[in-house]
Structures are given as C-alpha cells and as structure tokens.
Amino acid sequence: MIAPFKTGYAQDLTLAKGPGSRIAYAVLLAVMAAIPLVLGEFYVGELGGLFIFAIAGVGLMLLTGYTGLVSLGNAAFLGIGAYTNAILLARGVPFLISLPAAGLLTAFFGVLIGVPTLRMSGLYLAIATLAFGSIIGTVLQKWDGLTGGFDGFAVQTPSILGFKIEGAWGVYYAALIVLVLVVWVSLNILRSPLGRAMVAIRDSEISAQSMGINLAVTKSIAFGISAGITGLAGGLYAHYVRHLAPDSFDILLSIQLVTIVFIGGLGSLHGAIFGAAFMRLLPQAIAMVRDDLPFGLGQLPGLEPSLFGLILVLVIMFEPGGINGRWVKLKAYFAAFPLHRKPAARRQKSYAKSERLR
C-alpha cells in the first residue's frame, strides 16, 4: 500500500500533511461557508443533514476506526443527545448550554456502557451495544412523562444572544461550526498520547498493554468521547427534524451509522465525511432517477435499503478501504502520473486470523 515517506518526527505530529493542504482546507471551508448564499433552501437543508451525520460519523470513527471497538448502538447515543437537547430547551435552558450538556450527558452514558463492556471484544461488544441500543430505544418510547412517548416531542427554535437559529440556514451553519470543531478536536486527540494509545489498542491489545497502556481507562475514554460527539450530533439532529419521534432511533439508524464508517473507509476522518455524504446523497440520487428507470424498477418499495445493502456488500468484498481508500489510490495515481504501477495499490494477501484464544 501507499504510505507517505516521512523524514522527521515533526511530520508525524503536524496536522497539515502537505505544503498545499492548509490552503486547500481553507478554500474548502470558505466554499462551505459561502454555499448558502448560492444554493436554494432545499439543498442547504440537505447539506445541514449531511454535516450532522458527518459529526456522528466522526464520533463513531474514533471508536470503530481508531480504537477498534465496534458499536452497533450509536443510534441510542444520537437519541439521548437529541432528547436531552430538546428537553433542556423546552425547560428554558439557553442553546449554548443545552447543546454541550447534551454532549456531556451522552458521554456519561457512553462511559456507562463502555465500562461493563471492557472485557468484551469484537463480536461480543457488537452484540452488547446492539442490545443497549434497543433497550434505550424502548425506554424513549415508553417513558411518556419525559419524552412524550409515541406522540413525539416538538423541538423549540433555539437562539444565541437574541439571534434565532432558524430554518435550513441556521441548522446548516450550526452543524458546520460544530463539525469543524469536532474534526479539529479529533485530529488533536489523535496526535496526542491518548490517540496513539487508541490506535495501539486497535492494532493489538496485548502489545498495547505490555507497552504500559491502561486498557480499561483508554477504552472507557474512547467510548465517552465517541458518545459525546454523537450526542452533539443528536442535539443538532433534533433541530434538523424539528419533531422527535422515538422510533427513529432504532437498530436501522445504528446500522446506517456503522455503514457510514465502513463505506467511507475505516481509520480516517476523511472517510467519515465521505461516508456521510454518500449516505445522505444516495437517497436523493435514487429519487432523481426513480422515474426514468426501466422495467418499473423505480417503483419497487425496497429499492433504497437493498441498494445500501448491495453497496455495503460490494465495498467489503472489493474495496475494504472504502471511499477513502479509493481516494488515496486515485491521488497516488495522479501524483506518480506516468509512472504509476499497479502493484503499488494491490492488497496484501491475508489469512484468517483466529480471535479465539488458544
């Protein structure tokens, strides 16, 4: 595989990967900030939703992509964040406090589920988080007094210092700011000792432990950070949908979140954002071509989930690096343009590694 050639330790620590990358990201940010001035309300709203899922994707990426812990219950964190934010707003707490509070409470829940699952790995963890997610989903439905039960919960319009955060634009900018903050914080975590410890745990628990990393503490923190970021995304999601329904935070949403991480490409923050973009844009793309498909294919009711399933299957079988893996290969191809050689991007042969302890 392609790896950047590093000649000093400073290169390991710096955030900017190449000479042009600072400029490139600044331009990207400026374009994103200017988009609502150009595009219509519908597109701005959709992009806002995309950013929210990108935040949730970054949260899950830290856990799954970097720490190697799998969570099939992140929809529960999204739900806890959304309901906390909405309920606090309804009780008159200002938005600037309620949103971080939603993140903090969700982080607390993350540690809560993280601690008992410390002894589990891989498969068991996936199943345990799945069970946790479905318990929280049921609690959201049945606790009428707090969440309004099946009637749902209307979310109030938030305001910062008198400015109302309204409509598609408000959500767009709020989500963009939080996304940039979250990505910046995540990048910094990843180059700190904590981040390095997380990656070490992903690559081998036993060698990480023998290097003096406290597995229990690091894993719990990873769970907490991931849940907290997902909770922030949930708080924004409440404003995006404006009316919370308890059954929207179910297993399917959890699976969608994991799909974002997988299709985007494990182990890269770019991947989380690519994955979210893919996840949000595919339904729109399907809606656009639905009427033009031959044989009445567009009228089939199960088209969307089956396409998601199919793409997930194809990605895992043929491009385990996800969209980001493809992107890296594409960049390498053009960087070495006439001299590109196919074996540079070839997957290493791998064998079944037993996770059973012997």
Added chain:
Amino acid sequence: MEDVLRLLQLSINGAATGCIYGLIALGFVLIYKATEMVNFAQGEIMMLGGFIAYTLVGKFGMNYWLGSGLAVLITAAFGYALDALVLRRVIGQPQFAVVMLTLGLAFIFRAGAGIAWGYDSVAFNTPFTNKLVKFGGDVVLGQDNLSIIFGTVLLCGVLYLFFSRTRLGIAMQASSQNQLAAYYMGIPVRRVFSLIWAISAGVAAVAAILLVPVQMVDVNSGIVGFKAFAAAVLGGFGSIPGALVGGVLVGIVEQMAGYYLPTGFQEVTSNIVLLAVLILRPQGLFGQVIRKRV
C-alpha cells in the same frame, strides 16, 4: 391450582418460542464454531425459508411434509451458495467486516423477499394449526406449540447423531477444531464449511416452518434473529446444547416478563438478559474461559 396451571401454560408457550430462538441460535453457533463468522442474516434466512415453504405448500398446494422438506432443501442449497459465492471471499478480513457484510446481506434479503412475495403477512395450513390437546382434564395445550417443541427435540437428535456418527459430521467437527490439521487429513475444508452453512440455513428453514402455525411469515420476521443472540450468548456462543438451553430459558423468561411485569418489559427482556450475561458471566452458561498466552 390456578396459578400452577397458569405457570405451566406460560412455561410451555415460552419453551415453544424459546425453541425457535434456540434453533436460530444453533445456526449462529454452527457457523461460528466452524468459521468464526457470525451470520447476522440468520433471521432473514429463516424468513426466506418460511416464504419458500409458503410458496410450495400454500400456493402450489403441495403436501405439507413434502413441501416442507423441499423448502428446507432449497434453503440449505441457498446457504451453501451464499458461503461459496460471497462469504468465502472475505476470509482474512477483520471479524467485524463479516458482521457488516451479513448485515448488508440481511437488507438485500429483506428487500428481495418484499419484491418477490410482497409486504403482507402470509401463512398456510399445517396439520397442527388450531388443534388442542387435553391432558388430564384441566390442562389444555395447543398442538402448534407442542409441535415446535417436539420438532426441535427431533431435529437436535438427528443433528447429534449426524455430528457424532457420520463421516461427514466428524469431518465437520475436525475442521471446526483445527482447519490446518483437517486439511492435512485430506478433508476438503472449504466444501465442508459451505456444507455447514447449508446445514445452518436448513435448520433456520425448519424453525420457520415450525413457527408458521403460531406466527405468520412476513418480511420483518427476521427480527427474531436479534433475540436469538441472547440465546446464543446465554449458552456461551460456541456450545450447541448451550444455544438450545439458552433459547428455551430466554423464551420462558420473556413469557413470564410479559405476564408479570408492566407492558414494555417483554420487548426488552431478551436484551436485558443478554447484557446481564455479558457483564456477569461473559463465557455464558456452557462456555469455557480460556486465557491467551503471550
């Protein structure tokens, strides 16, 4: 007296549901023991088995026994093809990639079933539908529930004999325990793994057919698969008798919770049991604790 009868009734109903969980969990465990993959689409394969049986028996009007047998065979062939064409290619990828892969397959199966059979619930007549058995006057039990329990016991007996007495069964055990040694002994390990997938899909189809008199088949029947996880984990993922015992226990606890606890608890019981087992005794009832030597 009233209470004892009620308890008996609940236990039998719970055990019947639990047998279904147990059979699906059995499918998980067979595949896990052999290939260390976890098939999250097991519930969906069961759903497909139910629909195939419906097509043969309900639509084409085949004899119940003949149609059911054929449905099991078709589903088993489907399981074989699934391993040979899809799952075999991802060997060597992290375990979780396989989980996501089977989740993706589950989406496809569900949508495919919706396209092929529609989104309505379907059922067909079985010899056990709406028939009662009386025991000693007071105890009245449905033949449907009894047929599930009886069918499960019978199937387990057959599987036990197969794994302990036949050449192929022993070859399967050998490949589960040590792939490399099995290769050296001349066992075609890859084909054996595909056959294990076939057996597991066949068992799922049997579960679907047994479930028909109690619950109609529809596109979302596969959800049962998630409850079967609780059964498999309770039994200690990797133990075949454990899966069945775990299934029956989960089924009974769920029935009791539905009757004695407020509404809403029944749905989460299996999940609470699952979390409790994972936290308190991660190796399950029948699992072994093994430590890794560095």
